[in-house]
Amino acid sequence: MADSLVTAQAADRMRSRWPVLLPAAAAALLLTWLTLSAGSEEESSVAGLPGSDAGAAWLVPMVQLLNDLAAVMTAGCLLGAAVLLPGDRLLAAAGYRWVRTAGWSALVWSLLSLAAVPALLAEFLGRGLSGVTPTAVVQFVADSPQAQARLVVAVLAAVLAMAARVILSMGGTLGLLLVALLAALPPALVGHAGGTGGIYGPTAVALHVLGVVLWAGGLVALLVCRSISVGAAGAAVSRFSRLAGPLALLVGGSGVLTALTRLSDPAQALGSSYGLLVMIKLVAFVGLIVVGAWHRRWTMPALVAGRPAAFLRLLSVEVVLFGATMGVAVGLSRTPPPTPPAAAQGGGSHAAADVVVPAPPSPAALLDVHPGLVFPVLTAAAIGLYLAGVRRMSARGRPWPRLRTLAWSASWALVLLVTSSGLAGYGGVLSSVHVLQHFTLSLAAPLLMVLARPGRLAMTALRPSTGQDLRGPREWLVALRGRPVMGAALHPMVALPVYLVVNHSVYVSGLYGWLLRSEAADVVFFTLFLISGTLFFRALLGPAGPDTATAPRPPVVLAALAGWAAVHGAVALVVLRSGPLLAAEWWSQLLRLWGPMPIEDQQTAGRIAATYGVAMLFATVLAILWRRSRRPGAPPAAACSAAPVQGAPQVQGTR
Known part of the structure; x- marks a missing residue:
């Protein structure tokens, strides 16, 4: 009887944590606005682009942020259902709810990805949404890798939304998780973060995105899970705790590597808007690590003992902090990295596609x-x-x-x-x-x-x-x-x-x-x-x-x-x-x-x-x-x- 009461209380508490997503999204939007305001002067000075309409310039990053949040929600719920919960072949009740939640968030993700295409076109034209026509959108999709990437994401997310309505097995849910991770990659790989950085650029960005989606998504999934017993919640948290360490290492390592490929001088870390945003992300990352250590030391034992309140409170803080960090990341993706010194730009034969042609083959070179x-x-x-x-x-x-x-x-x-x-x-x-x-x-x-x-x-x-x-x-x-x-x-x-x-x-x-x-x-x-x-x-x-x-x-x-x-x-x-x-x-x-x-x-x-x-x-x-x-x-x-x-x-x- 006492165990049933504790289980019911735990379920009620976990249901009540849905509203935490609102301040998390608000923190993300606020940090996006602040970082864009800080870097707007540098962004407007990018050569070769038409003057951007103010509304479109703000619409694109906001849609991008909402896309990122929907991707995190989708992948996190699928991760929880496929990996974190008990089960043999069929999903448990909480896993079933997670998959249905992932289906709705995937639908939102698909619609937001479609909405990103006219927003990108409006920014490119510099005339706002008034210059966007169906013919122009079709031509833009045919010519723009960024628009094509959003279209690919929209299709994959739509497939996820439909499949989530019929999937009942853990194996099928794992397959949906892999599709969600694949869908998270195209926008990052065609942006300036994935398109620069030489050898490390694309792969470092891809690993960074995958790590963030799984890490943040797992936290969100734990926050919104409903009607789950204390025992199952403890097992899910314990499993995610074992994943969080490697994911944090992946996120931190790939993030540092990506930053190093764009900051040619250590002084640029504090002497440019891009460098300052990198430092802010680093501080937020350290904060997330500290919160995770606190979880492992104090709140997880309390959760296993049947007292989930402290765990859920700290988890709420962690999700809000992650949302703010994602807002900074969106602002960072819109901020051009500092221009390297002229000496750093020369020194080799380059193809038109900016590929350095190496010296003739020799035993030492091979x-x-x-x-x-x-x-x-x-x-x-x-x-x-x-x-x-x-x-x-x-x-x-x-x-x-x-x-x-x-x-x-x-x-x-x-x-x-x-x-x-x-x-x-x-x-x-x-x-x-x-x-x-x-x-x-x-x-x-x-x-x-x-x-x-x-x-x-x-x-x-x-x-x-x-x-x-x-x-x-x-x-x-x-x-x-x-x-x-x-x-x-x-x-x-x-x-x-x-x-x-x-x-x-x-x-x-x-x-x-x-x-x-x-x-x-x-x-x-x-x-x-x-x-x-x-x-x-x-x-x-x-x-x-x-x-x-x-x-x-x-x-x-x-x-x-x-x-x-x-x-x-x-x-x-x-x-x-x-x-x-x-x-x-x-x-x-x-x-x-x-x-x-x-x-x-x-x-x-x-x-x-x-x-x-x-x-x-x-x-x-x-x-x-x-x-x-x-x-x-x-x-x-x-x-x-x-x-x-x-x-x-x-x-x-x-x-």
Whole structure:
């Protein structure tokens, strides 16, 4: 009886925290107004833009802020439903409410994204909304990357709004969360924050946006959750607390890196409007960290003990502070960074697209470091987690085969080599280097990854979740493997067309020129190359171990290999080696004064692709034969390593 009373009181308290969103939004609007007022003089001095109408100049950032708040609300509620709450397959009652709330906020997000297009046009024309006509809007969308980004967001948010009305499963909710995170990226990547900053700019901004959306969204979700028991609330807060630390590190690190790419002199941190806003954001970030530490030390134990009032009060303060910080961020995105000194602007040959052409290749240049952010972080995380799993297996007295560890390390060493060494600096100026990067990421590295069996290691090293009905990483892996779509994706005749579309359509469409021009596009497609290649080789090799129930039949494997070899050979020999110059407009703008002509380099790229294909065909056949030779009777080491964790369901055939 007492427990029921406490639960009811907790639910009432959590329902009453919805009004806190109003002062949070008000704080965000106020800080946006203040920062725009502080930076308006610098903004109006940007050369090449028509004089802006005062109403449009204020309308655009306000719509942008409301877009950001809707994105945070949508992603946060989906995060709460998919990750923070207990559940197996179907959503709990509180999760169901979170998803419905996310649907309504996604609808608002979609409408605001559509509203941003005429607002941007009015600002561009400098005549206010009176100059906006349907014909002008259509033409603006066709010509403006910013308008196109808002249109993409509007479509994705509309899909979220409709899907949230019918989704009842945790897996489906997780898929909606991924779509929401994807929808949050386009406006940031086409703004001045994502369009500058060299190598670090686009990826640092993308990571910063994702971190903020998840961190702030999780806080908002905890604030507005309704009809949730104290036990479930405590579990949700505990889970989010474990996520908040890495998210704060991601937000802080990417934010500092982004600022450093725009402040060429430390004195600019206090001597310019942009620098002052960066410092204000830094102070607010430190305040959020302090509040989070206070939560962990004082209010979370009280919440677990059945006294949620203190937690909710401090959470309300944290949400208001986050809203104010987002207001500063919107003002910062509208403030031009200080102009670097003339000495900092020179020093290299530049293409028309502001790409620095490196010096001619040399052994020293190829071994140099090409600064990046995404793939070094991914490599460190992948190798670190794998080695942690190997160590846990050794501690249990079940050593993991060293060849698998070596294969995993070698695969990520290849990834690091082609994305973050001096070799990567030539990817945008030499077709031969870009093709080498491409097929290393889609062929060589994925084959080694599959042979390393990271899925099997994860299933045996991860412990089952200790919380009742709470999915941990192992439970999510089991659920993912059990979904019919995953079984279909691992069929060779499904994985093959996915691989061909992702990898080879690049050379028969306009995507190749985009990859050469855009650092962000390179990151996205390099990631897709890795994923599609891993899926393809996992489908060809099938599961390891004695279980042959899900292994692909030899005729199917041979047909898939033949289809891949035919398409790869056609692209290498017909399109690259013998075809017309791809991305001709890009090469005509590129001021590369050394090396072969673009058409000659493309022919070299075709020869590299053909040679790579032949070598990988033989390597794949050998890997398939080796994998199948071990299937009838697994050796002791493999059998030992494949043994399930005590108390966990046995999983067969996991990569």
